[in-house]
Amino acid sequence: MGFKKDFIWGAATASYQVEGAAYEDGKGLNIWDVFCRKPGAVYEGHNGDVACDQYHLYHDDVELMASLHLQAYRFSISWSRVLPEGTTRYGGKVNEAGLAYYDRLVDDLLAHNIEPYVTLYHWDLPYELQCRGGWQNDEIVDWFHEYAELIAKRLGDRVKYFFTVNEPQCFLGLGYLRGEHAPGICVGDREFLRTVHNMLKAHGAAVTALRTHCKTDVKVGMAPTATYCYPATDSPEDIRAARENMFYFNDSVDSMIWSMPLIADPVMLGHYPEQVLSQFEGRLPHITDADMKLISQPTDFFGFNLYNGIETSMGPDGQPLRRKRYDGFPKTAIQWPVTPEAIYWASRFLYERYRKPLYVTENGMSAHDWVSLDGKVHDPNRIDFYHRYLRELRKAADDGVDIAGYFAWSLMDNFEWANGYNDRFGLVYVDYTTQQRIIKDSGCWYRDVIDTNGEHL
Numbered sequence: 001m002g003f004k005k006d007f008i009w010g011a012a013t014a015s016y017q018v019e020g021a022a023y024e025d026g027k028g029l030n031i032w033d034v035f036c037r038k039p040g041a042v043y044e045g046h047n048g049d050v051a052c053d054q055y056h057l058y059h060d061d062v063e064l065m066a067s068l069h070l071q072a073y074r075f076s077i078s079w080s081r082v083l084p085e086g087t088t089r090y091g092g093k094v095n096e097a098g099l100a101y102y103d104r105l106v107d108d109l110l111a112h113n114i115e116p117y118v119t120l121y122h123w124d125l126p127y128e129l130q131c132r133g134g135w136q137n138d139e140i141v142d143w144f145h146e147y148a149e150l151i152a153k154r155l156g157d158r159v160k161y162f163f164t165v166n167e168p169q170c171f172l173g174l175g176y177l178r179g180e181h182a183p184g185i186c187v188g189d190r191e192f193l194r195t196v197h198n199m200l201k202a203h204g205a206a207v208t209a210l211r212t213h214c215k216t217d218v219k220v221g222m223a224p225t226a227t228y229c230y231p232a233t234d235s236p237e238d239i240r241a242a243r244e245n246m247f248y249f250n251d252s253v254d255s256m257i258w259s260m261p262l263i264a265d266p267v268m269l270g271h272y273p274e275q276v277l278s279q280f281e282g283r284l285p286h287i288t289d290a291d292m293k294l295i296s297q298p299t300d301f302f303g304f305n306l307y308n309g310i311e312t313s314m315g316p317d318g319q320p321l322r323r324k325r326y327d328g329f330p331k332t333a334i335q336w337p338v339t340p341e342a343i344y345w346a347s348r349f350l351y352e353r354y355r356k357p358l359y360v361t362e363n364g365m366s367a368h369d370w371v372s373l374d375g376k377v378h379d380p381n382r383i384d385f386y387h388r389y390l391r392e393l394r395k396a397a398d399d400g401v402d403i404a405g406y407f408a409w410s411l412m413d414n415f416e417w418a419n420g421y422n423d424r425f426g427l428v429y430v431d432y433t434t435q436q437r438i439i440k441d442s443g444c445w446y447r448d449v450i451d452t453n454g455e456h457l
Contacts, residue, residue, distance in 0.1 A: 003397050007406075008404060009070065009405065009446075009449070010071060010074055010405060011407055011427060012073075012361065012407040012410060013410055013411050013412065014075070014076045015076045016051070016124040017414040018051050018412065018415070020053040021053070022048060026084060028095075028126055029126070030079070031126075032048060034183075035181070042419075052435070061437070062109055062114065064439070068447045068450070069451060073115075074117040074119060075105070077120055077151055082102070083095065084098075085129075087146055115161065118159050119164075120148055121164065121171075135172060136176070144202035144203075145206065148205070149213050152218075157216065158216070160216045162210050163220075163222055163223045166223045166305070166361070169257055169259070170225065172199060177254065180418060193284050194285045197287065200267065201295055203267065204267075204297045207299065208294070208297060221299045222302070222303060223304065223362070226246065226346075227259070227310065229320075229322070230310070232311050235314075240314065241321065244320050245320035246260065247261045249262070249275065262276060267295055268353075271292065304359075305409075309345070311323040334419065334423045338388070340385075340388035340389045343389050343392045343393050347360075358401065358403050358404060359406070360393065363386075363389055364382075365385045365386075366425050369413070376440075382442040386449075394454055412427070413425065427443035427446055
C-alpha cells in the first residue's frame with residue numbers, strides 16, 4: 001500500500017526561530033525577545049534577533065524549498081509582528097507591515113506550488129499580553145480570537161490549512177510550571193491548570209474565527225506533543241501496557257506536562273480525562289458546559305510532534321512498566337534517544353483514540369553538522385534517522401492508519417530555544433554569520449523520498 005497518492009511531504013519552522021527582524025517594521029516585543037536577555041536562560045546568551053533572517057530572505061528560502069520539491073511549508077505567524085500589543089482592546093494597533101510580510105510569503109509559496117500550512121501560535125506570545133498575565137489571564141481567549149480573526153481575514157482567501165497551537169505541553173509546562181522557557185516563571189499547580197484551560201478555550205475560539213472568516217474551505221487542527229510509548233514486544237499484554245501508559249499520568253501536575261490526554265481529550269472527545277477531574281479536584285479552574293462546547297469545536301485533522309518514545313512492557317503486577325534503556329543507547333546530538341518504533345505505535349494509538357487523519361507535524365534530529373572540505377554538509381546519521389522513522393510511519397499507513405502528511409523538522413538550522421544555536425536540526429545548513437544556506441545530504445535524500453512518495457523506504 002504505502003503512503004496515499006495525495007500524501008503531503010513538507011518541512012516546518014517557527015517564526016521566532018527563523019525570521020529575525022526582531023525590532024523592524026513595527027513588530028512588538030514577544031516573550032522570547034525578553035527571555036533571551038535573562039542571564040543564563042539561553043545557551044551562551046544567544047537570541048533570535050537575526051536568527052536565519054527569513055524576514056528578508058524568504059524568497060531565497062522558498063526557492064530552496066522548491067529545489068527540495070517540498071509540497072508544503074509549515075510556518076508560524078509572529079503574533080507580535082501583526083499585533084504589536086497583542087490586541088487592539090487597550091489602544092493597540094494592527095501592524096500592516098507585518099501582515100504584508102505574510103502576504104508576500106504566502107503568495108511566493110503558492111507561486112512555487114508549495115501549500116502553506118500556518119500555525120497561529122508557536123510559543124512567541126506578545127510581551128504586552130504577558131504583562132497582563134499571559135495564558136493565566138482568562139481574557140486571552142478573546143485576545144486569541146481577535147488575532148485568529150485578523151489572520152483569517154488577511155490570509156484566509158489563500159491559506160487552506162491552519163494549526164491553532166504548537167506543543168502546548170512545552171509552552172505551558174516549560175514556560176509556566178518549570179520556568180525553563182519563556183516567560184520563565186513557576187506558577188504552581190493551580191495556575192498551571194488555569195493556563196491549560198485557557199489555552200484550550202483559546203484554541204476553540206480560534207477554530208471558530210477561522211471557520212467564520214476564511215474564504216477557503218479551511219481545514220483546522222492542533223499540533224501537540226506527548227510522552228509516547230511503544231511496546232517491548234508485539235504481545236497483546238505489552239501493546240496494552242504501552243497504550244495505557246501513553247494515555248495515563250500519575251497524581252502529579254509535573255508529570256502532566258507531557259500528557260497527551262490532558263490536551264487532546266477535551267478537544268477531540270469533548271471532556272477532560274476522568275483522572276484529571278478526580279485527581280486534581282480542587283485545583284482545576286471552574287469548567288462549564290459552555291467551555292467544553294467551545295473547546296471541542298470540530299477539527300479536521302490531528303497533528304503531533306514526535307522525536308522519541310519510551311519502551312514499555314506489562315509488569316508482573318499487571319501495571320505498565322517503563323523499561324530502562326540499555327547502556328550506550330543511541331542518541332542524537334541533543335541527547336534525545338533514537339526510537340523509530342515510537343512513530344508507528346504513536347500513530348496507531350492516536351488514530352485509535354481520536355479517529356482523525358494524522359499529520360506528523362515535527363520529526364527530525366540534531367546532528368553534529370559542519371561544512372566539509374568539499375564545501376558540502378554530509379549528515380549520514382540524519383538520513384539514517386529519517387529512513388528508520390519514515391519506514392515505521394509507512395508501516396502504520398500499511399496497517400490502516402490515516403496518515404495525511406509529514407513535516408520534517410526542520411527546513412533549516414535555526415534558533416533552538418533555550419539551546420540557542422548549539423543544535424542543528426535542518427535539512428539545510430545555515431551559516432549564521434553570512435546567512436549562507438547549503439542543502440545537506442539529508443535534504444537531497446528527502447527530495448528523492450518525496451519524488452517517489454516513499455516507495456523505496
